[in-house]
Amino acid sequence: MATVDLKDVKKVYPSGFEAVKGVSIAVPDKQLCVLVGPSGCGKSTLLRMIAGLETISSGTVAIDGKIVNSIGPTERDIAMVFQNYALYPHMKVYDNMAYGLRNRGTPKDEIDSRVRSTAKVLELSTLLDRRPRELSGGQRQRVAMGRAIVRNPRVFLFDEPLSNLDAKLRGQMRVEIKNLQRSLGVTSVYVTHDQLEAMTLADILVVMNAGLVEQMGAPLDVYEKPASTFVASFIGAPPMNLLALTAGSSGPMLADGTAIAFAPEQARAATVGFRPEDADVTFNAEAPSGALVLPALVAAVEPVGAESFLHCAAGGSSIIVRVAGRATATVGNQLRVVAKAEKLHWFDHAGKRVG
Amino acid sequence: MTPRVVFPNKVLPYLLVAPQLAITLVFFYWPAGQAFYQSMLRQDPFGLRTRFVWFANFRKVLADPAYLNSIKVTVVFSLATAIVAMCVALLLAVMAEKVVRGKGLYRTLLIWPYAVAPAIAGMLWLFLFNPSIGSLAYMLRSFGIAWDPLLNGTHAMILLVSAAAWKQISYNFLFFVAGLQAVPKTLIEAAAMDGAGETKRFWTIVFPLLAPTTFFLLVVNTVYALFDTFGIVHAVTGGGPGKATETLVYKVYNDGFVNLILGDSAAQSVILMIIVISLTAIQFRYVERKVHYG
Numbered sequence: 001m002a003t004v005d006l007k008d009v010k011k012v013y014p015s016g017f018e019a020v021k022g023v024s025i026a027v028p029d030k031q032l033c034v035l036v037g038p039s040g041c042g043k044s045t046l047l048r049m050i051a052g053l054e055t056i057s058s059g060t061v062a063i064d065g066k067i068v069n070s071i072g073p074t075e076r077d078i079a080m081v082f083q084n085y086a087l088y089p090h091m092k093v094y095d096n097m098a099y100g101l102r103n104r105g106t107p108k109d110e111i112d113s114r115v116r117s118t119a120k121v122l123e124l125s126t127l128l129d130r131r132p133r134e135l136s137g138g139q140r141q142r143v144a145m146g147r148a149i150v151r152n153p154r155v156f157l158f159d160e161p162l163s164n165l166d167a168k169l170r171g172q173m174r175v176e177i178k179n180l181q182r183s184l185g186v187t188s189v190y191v192t193h194d195q196l197e198a199m200t201l202a203d204i205l206v207v208m209n210a211g212l213v214e215q216m217g218a219p220l221d222v223y224e225k226p227a228s229t230f231v232a233s234f235i236g237a238p239p240m241n242l243l244a245l246t247a248g249s250s251g252p253m254l255a256d257g258t259a260i261a262f263a264p265e266q267a268r269a270a271t272v273g274f275r276p277e278d279a280d281v282t283f284n285a286e287a288p289s290g291a292l293v294l295p296a297l298v299a300a301v302e303p304v305g306a307e308s309f310l311h312c313a314a315g316g317s318s319i320i321v322r323v324a325g326r327a328t329a330t331v332g333n334q335l336r337v338v339a340k341a342e343k344l345h346w347f348d349h350a351g352k353r354v355g
Numbered sequence: 356m357t358p359r360v361v362f363p364n365k366v367l368p369y370l371l372v373a374p375q376l377a378i379t380l381v382f383f384y385w386p387a388g389q390a391f392y393q394s395m396l397r398q399d400p401f402g403l404r405t406r407f408v409w410f411a412n413f414r415k416v417l418a419d420p421a422y423l424n425s426i427k428v429t430v431v432f433s434l435a436t437a438i439v440a441m442c443v444a445l446l447l448a449v450m451a452e453k454v455v456r457g458k459g460l461y462r463t464l465l466i467w468p469y470a471v472a473p474a475i476a477g478m479l480w481l482f483l484f485n486p487s488i489g490s491l492a493y494m495l496r497s498f499g500i501a502w503d504p505l506l507n508g509t510h511a512m513i514l515l516v517s518a519a520a521w522k523q524i525s526y527n528f529l530f531f532v533a534g535l536q537a538v539p540k541t542l543i544e545a546a547a548m549d550g551a552g553e554t555k556r557f558w559t560i561v562f563p564l565l566a567p568t569t570f571f572l573l574v575v576n577t578v579y580a581l582f583d584t585f586g587i588v589h590a591v592t593g594g595g596p597g598k599a600t601e602t603l604v605y606k607v608y609n610d611g612f613v614n615l616i617l618g619d620s621a622a623q624s625v626i627l628m629i630i631v632i633s634l635t636a637i638q639f640r641y642v643e644r645k646v647h648y649g
Contacts, residue, residue, distance in 0.1 A: 051544075051548060052547075052548075053544050053547070053548075072547070073544070073547045073548045074547050074548070074550050074551065074552060075550075076548075078548060079548060079549075080544075080545070080548050082541050082544075082545060084539075084541060086539065086541040086542050086544070086545035088542060088545075088546070088560060089542075089564070090563040090564060090566075099546070099549050099551070099559070100548075100549035100550055103549055103550035103551045103555065104550050147545075147549070151549070
């Protein structure tokens with residue numbers, strides 16, 4: 001149906017603040033691209049530029065190969081789901097959904113059949129005569145989705161659509177959005193600050209920071225090979241453990257002097273990291289084998305049920321290790337955290353991935 | 356619901372509301388009672404004898420063609436003033452929203468006329484449109500319009516409505532600006548993405564959401580045009596030419612204080628009072644619990 005191509009897109013506000021500093025992203029047809037990053041990273045601004053709600057300072061936004069920089073939001077044929085839903089409070093659910101079709105002069109009977117079939121898909125059929133204020137948060141969310149879907153637009157934009165829902169509903173809607181997007185096959189751009197949402201929804205994951213793209217790729221690739229310390233600490237919960245390295249006589253070692261095995265190309269690394277689930281803990285006295293053996297002191301234990309997180313003081317900083325099931329360690333225990341060489345991530349002084 | 360305040364002292368609460376009660380009694384209930392009493396009296400031309408005539412004054416007033424004309428004039432004047440004042444204010448408020456630079460300055464300038472006293476506003480318009488010395492009257496004549504509010508009743512009414520509306524525009528403007536700011540920006544954006552052009556967005560989204568403000572202003576403006584425009588009428592036309600711009604309030608003054616027909620005037624006051632009470636009831640009923648969305 002449509003592709004979305006951003007080429008070196010920048011947004012500079014009149015105050016001189018540069019919200020987006022040159023972003024290029026290509027979203028292929030029918031794919032869902034998730035922009036994720038902390039607040040103020042420019043992801044929402046970028047989305048609003050695709051929507052046509054913000055002017056583009058430089059660079060181009062193209063939909064289906066056609067540059068739309070100078071085309072207003074009215075003519076772009078894009079639908080957007082807003083964070084606060086932005087339902088028209090004075091209109092019934094039916095009219096909310098029909099509004100976009102009426103504006104485009106769709107025949108009345110076609111509007112009716114489209115609204116009703118969309119409402120059926122979203123289980124809104126019984127709510128069509130209600131006003132937005134009579135609906136629950138989840139229902140409003142559905143109406144907002146319905147209003148976008150019913151128009152059958154070329155592109156869907158989602159601006160943190162689930163952030164106003166409670167945790168359970170959020171999980172449910174996440175799956176629904178994914179399924180709907182798949183079945184409708186509409187190219188979508190989705191903005192969120194929730195890395196879990198980003199990981200589960202995305203075909204293409206774009207991690208943004210301070211107006212720039214830090215990394216772009218399939219979610220699991222990003223997870224397994226974070227391009228920078230920023231991505232490493234942003235994607236994954238709990239985040240990756242990052243330990244500062246200092247240059248020893250024979251190469252890098254941890255700040256507290258703990259030795260670490262490294263490959264030649266990793267000799268210049270300034271930071272080493274490993275995921276909480278990629279390390280083992282051992283109480284054995286004899287030295288276990290592994291690239292990194294870290295004596296650690298348990299500072300806190302978080303039992304989640306299926307797993308437990310041990311917060312430990314180790315290597316001069318604080319780290320988190322995941323253990324399956326119930327933790328045998330308790331606060332104050334001395335133990336050793338062991339990580340294999342292939343599970344270690346190395347980053348240079350600029351925070352970029354090494355090797 | 357707020358909890359009720361309980362006073363241990365029996366006298367204190369009455370003491371506390373006494374000043375308010377005294378003012379209401381002296382300035383409303385007493386004169387209102389006097390007016391009601393007087394509306395049933397009839398005096399001879401020299402004020403020597405007074406007769407109690409029950410509702411004869413009301414019958415006389417309501418059958419008087421001059422009074423019926425005055426009702427018609429008042430309805431035309433009030434509706435025209437309210438509509439003109441609101442439409443212009445809404446237009447200005449929408450335009451002021453679009454101003455990028457110096458928004459505050461524009462708003463301040465547009466609010467200024469509200470600080471002008473009604474009689475002064477009337478004089479201002481009177482001078483501008485005076486057939487012999489008014490600069491705007493001169494312009495109208497040069498366009499081929501035989502402008503003469505001193506002889507032409509319609510012209511006089513137009514002048515009066517302009518002056519009365521002009522003064523009320525600032526007030527309405529203020530409320531419309533506040534109302535417009537309360538319309539969420541994302542709704543406008545959502546409507547834009549739904550393919551609605553600017554005009555369509557205004558009439559289908561913004562205007563319906565302004566409904567509570569509009570209704571409130573409609574009541575306020577009608578009441579203003581009905582009762583607060585005496586000064587303007589007095590300064591601009593004095594009810595003339597003939598009785599073309601004699602509103603109900605102006606007629607009360609004219610009959611009572613100029614022509615000294617106190618019985619008729621009092622009867623008219625009572626009728627006006629009934630109108631005010633019903634309007635207030637409507638206002639309390641609908642405006643106090645405004646149409647709420649959200």
